[in-house]
Amino acid sequence: MTDAFSLPPEAAEPRLTVAATTLERLRTVPALAPRYAGHPVGVRTLGELAALPPLLKDDLNTALTHLEPRAEAAATWLFQSGGSTGAPKVGYAPTGFYMAGVHAHWPVLDREDVFANAWGAGRMWGAHFLAAALADRAGCRVIALGSITREEYPDWLAFLADRGVTAIGGTPSVLRLWFAHARAAGLKLPSLRKVLWLGEAWQPQLEEDLAAVAPQARRWGMFGSTETWVVGTNTPDCPADTFHPLPEQLVHAGADGLLDFTTLDPAMLNPVLRYRTGDAGELTACPCGRPGRAMRVLGRRDNVVQVRGLGLHVDELVARAEREPGVSRAQVVITEDGGRATGVEVLLLAAPGAGPDPAALRAELLAGTFTLSTAFQHDPEHVTVRVADALVSNDRTGKTASFVVREEAS
Numbered sequence: 001m002t003d004a005f006s007l008p009p010e011a012a013e014p015r016l017t018v019a020a021t022t023l024e025r026l027r028t029v030p031a032l033a034p035r036y037a038g039h040p041v042g043v044r045t046l047g048e049l050a051a052l053p054p055l056l057k058d059d060l061n062t063a064l065t066h067l068e069p070r071a072e073a074a075a076t077w078l079f080q081s082g083g084s085t086g087a088p089k090v091g092y093a094p095t096g097f098y099m100a101g102v103h104a105h106w107p108v109l110d111r112e113d114v115f116a117n118a119w120g121a122g123r124m125w126g127a128h129f130l131a132a133a134l135a136d137r138a139g140c141r142v143i144a145l146g147s148i149t150r151e152e153y154p155d156w157l158a159f160l161a162d163r164g165v166t167a168i169g170g171t172p173s174v175l176r177l178w179f180a181h182a183r184a185a186g187l188k189l190p191s192l193r194k195v196l197w198l199g200e201a202w203q204p205q206l207e208e209d210l211a212a213v214a215p216q217a218r219r220w221g222m223f224g225s226t227e228t229w230v231v232g233t234n235t236p237d238c239p240a241d242t243f244h245p246l247p248e249q250l251v252h253a254g255a256d257g258l259l260d261f262t263t264l265d266p267a268m269l270n271p272v273l274r275y276r277t278g279d280a281g282e283l284t285a286c287p288c289g290r291p292g293r294a295m296r297v298l299g300r301r302d303n304v305v306q307v308r309g310l311g312l313h314v315d316e317l318v319a320r321a322e323r324e325p326g327v328s329r330a331q332v333v334i335t336e337d338g339g340r341a342t343g344v345e346v347l348l349l350a351a352p353g354a355g356p357d358p359a360a361l362r363a364e365l366l367a368g369t370f371t372l373s374t375a376f377q378h379d380p381e382h383v384t385v386r387v388a389d390a391l392v393s394n395d396r397t398g399k400t401a402s403f404v405v406r407e408e409a410s
Ligand SMILES: [Zn+2]
Pocket: 234, 235, 237, 238, 239, 242, 244, 286, 287, 288, 289, 290, 294
């Protein structure tokens, strides 16, 4: 069982005192206490840890509402951690955002760098601030860009080129916009070496734009959530879906293929004890050769969505659409009426200056996707493909999911 953990027992078990303290805190939460009854009071071994029930986002928010943790010697920041309904769910962190550990193990930025921080700031988003904390540790120059509008790309790109920007960071969706606009405008960022990303899976199409705009640039990834903060990092030598966990993050791959995370950092404010982000994954050796177990993230389990009783693999559909010439990004929008899918629409974001052919792609998707052709056998007109000005994004999280479900107005 212990081989399902990122650390061997001799490295992890002496630090499980932190997990034991987290368990004590969780037992004080009235709504969560019953689930820990019958488990040992402490946590001494990896086996005992694996026997504890996992926590989900709602559980963690229930716990935070009760515990209201506060940082010892800094401000306590509230960041939003998404959630699909109601008010934003929150995660807490002290100033610094635990980035000292990331800086110690991830040699991405140094004093010579000029770093453009393109993660959105404000609206309780965390990534901009944690990237700023990393830059602070590195002692580099920082350009706090945040998010910009479509018309502003050319001017800002010219500014970044003038300033000799060596590093840029953002979610892959946002980076895609930056590099697609640069490519369309024929602008180059010759000094750019490092592309930092966090928040979504890497998009392989970015490599094509990077090759044209910034041929020296390589990707550097972080994996984490607003509950766990940064769990692991990778370098250009690692596959884009494989991350090396930080020593203060204990990663567990369950028998069901889902990852869960336990903090070994006594300063962590969120009670992260077998916390599940919903990501599936496995522990593996990284081809980069760095010793120790790496974590391969296989994507979110919830990206298979039920359409008229059949499982639709949204990521496969999106990947197929994004292979189409002239398509910059794609998104699946499922319309439901009382829980039944009434239509599936694939939205396409055209690459600047390109005009993809929605009709041809629709025919290909219908013919090649068993779920679509079967579920819509009698009303294929409800499967549509169209070019849109923008994809549907979540205003609260700033993320653009690969699929969106909408309730039909009745
Ligand atoms: Zn590696």
